[in-house]
Amino acid sequence: MINQPTGAQLVISTLRALGVDILFGYPGGAIMPIYDALAGSGLTHILVRHEQGASFAADAYARATGKVGVCMATSGPGATNLITGIANAYMDSVPMVCITGQVGTHLLGTDGFQEVDILGLTLPIVKHSWLVRDPAEIPAILSRAFQIAQEGRPGPVLVDIPKDVAAAFVKDVPTTGEFPSWQPPQPDVADIKAAEKLIEQSKKPLFYIGGGVEMAFAVPQLRALMDRTGIPVVSTLKGLGAIPTTDDLFLGMLGMHGTRAANIAVQDADLLIVLGARFDDRATGKLSAFAPHAKVIHVDIDAAEINKLRMAQVGILGDLKMVLDGLHPKMQDISLWVAKCKSDKKKHAFRYDAPGTGIYAPALLKLLSEKAGDKFVACCDVGQHQMWVAQHCQFLQNRAHLTSGGSGAMGYGLPAGVGAKLALPDHHVVTVSGDGSFMMNIQEMATLRRYGIPLKIVLLDNSSLGLVRQWQRLFYEENYSEIDLSDNPDFVTVAQAFGLDAFRITSRDEVDGALDRLLAADKPTLLHILIDPRENVWPLVPPGASNAEMMEERWDEPLDSY
Amino acid sequence: MSHLIHIEIDDLDGTLLRVLGLIERRGFFIDAIEMYPIDDKTRGLSVTARAKESHRRFETLYAQIDRLYGLKRVAEPRKAAAAQKLSA
Numbered sequence: 001m002i003n004q005p006t007g008a009q010l011v012i013s014t015l016r017a018l019g020v021d022i023l024f025g026y027p028g029g030a031i032m033p034i035y036d037a038l039a040g041s042g043l044t045h046i047l048v049r050h051e052q053g054a055s056f057a058a059d060a061y062a063r064a065t066g067k068v069g070v071c072m073a074t075s076g077p078g079a080t081n082l083i084t085g086i087a088n089a090y091m092d093s094v095p096m097v098c099i100t101g102q103v104g105t106h107l108l109g110t111d112g113f114q115e116v117d118i119l120g121l122t123l124p125i126v127k128h129s130w131l132v133r134d135p136a137e138i139p140a141i142l143s144r145a146f147q148i149a150q151e152g153r154p155g156p157v158l159v160d161i162p163k164d165v166a167a168a169f170v171k172d173v174p175t176t177g178e179f180p181s182w183q184p185p186q187p188d189v190a191d192i193k194a195a196e197k198l199i200e201q202s203k204k205p206l207f208y209i210g211g212g213v214e215m216a217f218a219v220p221q222l223r224a225l226m227d228r229t230g231i232p233v234v235s236t237l238k239g240l241g242a243i244p245t246t247d248d249l250f251l252g253m254l255g256m257h258g259t260r261a262a263n264i265a266v267q268d269a270d271l272l273i274v275l276g277a278r279f280d281d282r283a284t285g286k287l288s289a290f291a292p293h294a295k296v297i298h299v300d301i302d303a304a305e306i307n308k309l310r311m312a313q314v315g316i317l318g319d320l321k322m323v324l325d326g327l328h329p330k331m332q333d334i335s336l337w338v339a340k341c342k343s344d345k346k347k348h349a350f351r352y353d354a355p356g357t358g359i360y361a362p363a364l365l366k367l368l369s370e371k372a373g374d375k376f377v378a379c380c381d382v383g384q385h386q387m388w389v390a391q392h393c394q395f396l397q398n399r400a401h402l403t404s405g406g407s408g409a410m411g412y413g414l415p416a417g418v419g420a421k422l423a424l425p426d427h428h429v430v431t432v433s434g435d436g437s438f439m440m441n442i443q444e445m446a447t448l449r450r451y452g453i454p455l456k457i458v459l460l461d462n463s464s465l466g467l468v469r470q471w472q473r474l475f476y477e478e479n480y481s482e483i484d485l486s487d488n489p490d491f492v493t494v495a496q497a498f499g500l501d502a503f504r505i506t507s508r509d510e511v512d513g514a515l516d517r518l519l520a521a522d523k524p525t526l527l528h529i530l531i532d533p534r535e536n537v538w539p540l541v542p543p544g545a546s547n548a549e550m551m552e553e554r555w556d557e558p559l560d561s562y
Numbered sequence: 563m564s565h566l567i568h569i570e571i572d573d574l575d576g577t578l579l580r581v582l583g584l585i586e587r588r589g590f591f592i593d594a595i596e597m598y599p600i601d602d603k604t605r606g607l608s609v610t611a612r613a614k615e616s617h618r619r620f621e622t623l624y625a626q627i628d629r630l631y632g633l634k635r636v637a638e639p640r641k642a643a644a645a646q647k648l649s650a
């Protein structure tokens with residue numbers, strides 16, 4: 001008996017064999033055999049303070065490294081607490097493996113204590129999932145789970161392990177299982193030729209890039225194709241950083257809170273070359289009015305995305321690296337178009353000369369990213385502050401803008417900071433949060449303290465749910481409903497109680513010194529920043545409107561719809 | 563217009579619900595379902611589905627089914643062969 005491993009021990013040994021160095025989790029009844037095997041195994045386990053934190057931290061670890069993030073929770077409430085993080089990883093195609101404990105197999109379906117059908121609950125938000133019934137299958141299932149999480153379009157995979165399966169001894173210890181290594185579909189040569197032809201015919205071509213570029217590790221290939229063709233680029237929220245935001249040909253983010261230059265270019269382009277992006281409604285605005293003059297080349301690793309929302313004249317299924325390497329169009333003269341794009345970029349550049357002495361968050365965030373330089377990694381929460389990061393921070397590297405895109409999950413920022421800082425200890429990892437979002441996972445400050453994770457937190461406090469407030473102001477006749485947070489706790493005291501360094505600034509002349517102090521800190525540190533609740537995110541395309549209709553309110557002009 | 567979709571699914575937990583749920587969730591009515599055994603580990607599933615709105619494309623649904631694991635979309639059901647085997 002002694003030499004026979006349990007299912008739980010096979011979980012741990014397989015994770016080690018798969019090269020896992022860190023996992024995030026929280027123990028409980030049904031997963032106790034696995035925690036028993038974990039102790040002393042050499043695997044680094046980060047005990048978060050809420051399972052949602054584990055799933056977000058694993059997600060951010062995966063985004064920052066390109067490796068699989070791993071999280072673990074017990075059955076029932078532990079498992080359901082992971083769900084928001086699983087959905088988040090699914091929407092943003094993040095490779096993640098979630099291991100949940102489950103009640104013993106004899107109790108399945110009997111409403112056993114802490115029984116929840118987590119496999120059933122998560123069916124629509126996982127790439128794949130298993131309920132393990134035979135402990136001998138654990139190595140093979142976990143190995144396959146890691147492979148599935150990463151192959152093609154990445155995503156989360158759930159492995160639910162009943163307690164008796166984890167506790168059982170396994171007689172013949174199986175190996176991890178050999179699977180044919182996954183080969184990306186070879187792009188069709190005829191499709192590549194057809195794409196080249198469209199590019200050669202185009203007078204106004206434009207790259208529309210998404211998160212797929214960095215996920216496919218295709219950044220150098222995109223760079224090279226840009227150098228070959230001189231075609232300008234717009235990016236989705238998730239694509240930011242694949243091309244340095246300081247690049248001459250980079251026009252900014254497109255869509256609801258995109259730059260004018262990006263949205264104008266999309267509306268004028270005669271060809272959109274869509275790379276690892278999926279025509280999300282926040283990016284396209286009213287779909288029927290999106291890029292009305294453009295033909296579309298759509299390159300994706302997921303066949304289900306091509307022609308899903310916008311018909312492509314040329315759809316190319318395949319690995320982005322291969323496709324981009326294969327494209328060698330003979331360009332016609334597009335200099336007039338490029339000059340127009342660049343002049344729009346200049347003409348509509350963001351302004352930072354806000355009146356008054358209050359802290360102007362866009363200027364602060366811009367300065368923060370410039371001071372942090374190419375080591376800057378932002379972990380955002382959701383709201384106005386998130387959009388300001390996307391609009392105003394410079395990103396010189398990919399995998400440096402970690403944001404809950406497709407899911408828009410408040411509460412992502414702090415646990416994401418935990419995962420990202422552990423993945424990238426030498427970077428300036430900064431969680432940028434709002435006073436609403438921060439409270440959703442505020443308990444993870446305890447995780448920072450426990451492990452001494454020197455995350456930097458920028459908390460932009462407008463004493464309200466700012467983005468909701470903005471919409472109520474613009475689209476609900478200033479009927480402010482349930483957005484006031486003026487009774488927030490004193491965040492500096494709270495952070496200090498958790499053992500963080502924390503300080504507050506309220507006026508513009510304090511910004512420079514505060515950012516220097518924050519960036520120099522070698523302990524977890526929170527910078528609490530009071531800002532004007534009336535500040536809004538501009539430009540804004542109203543929901544359901546065409547991206548040509550960008551609203552903007554500037555200090556020297558009334559609210560305007562262009 | 564309705565389409566008849568033939569799928570072969572494995573015997574693991576969740577596979578049947580995974581594919582039926584996907585068809586509904588992605589905007590299609592399921593009008594009829596038939597299941598039949600193929601071998602010890604495989605069941606055949608034929609689904610008659612109809613788009614709830616005109617912009618829902620079957621090509622997209624097929625690609626979404628094809629990216630699931632544990633099942634395979636097939637052109638012809640292997641029903642007859644299975645029935646023969648069972649009666650033999």
Ligand SMILES: Cc1ncc(C[n+]2csc(CCOP(=O)(O)OP(=O)(O)O)c2C)c(N)n1
Nearest residue numbers: 383384385408410434435436437465466467
């Ligand atoms: C979990 C979750 N609940 C609700 C929302 C809806 N929502 C989007 S932004 C927002 C306000 C966010 O407020 P805060 O974090 O203070 O950021 P601000 O907009 O003020 O910068 C809300 C409630 C959401 N995105 N996620």
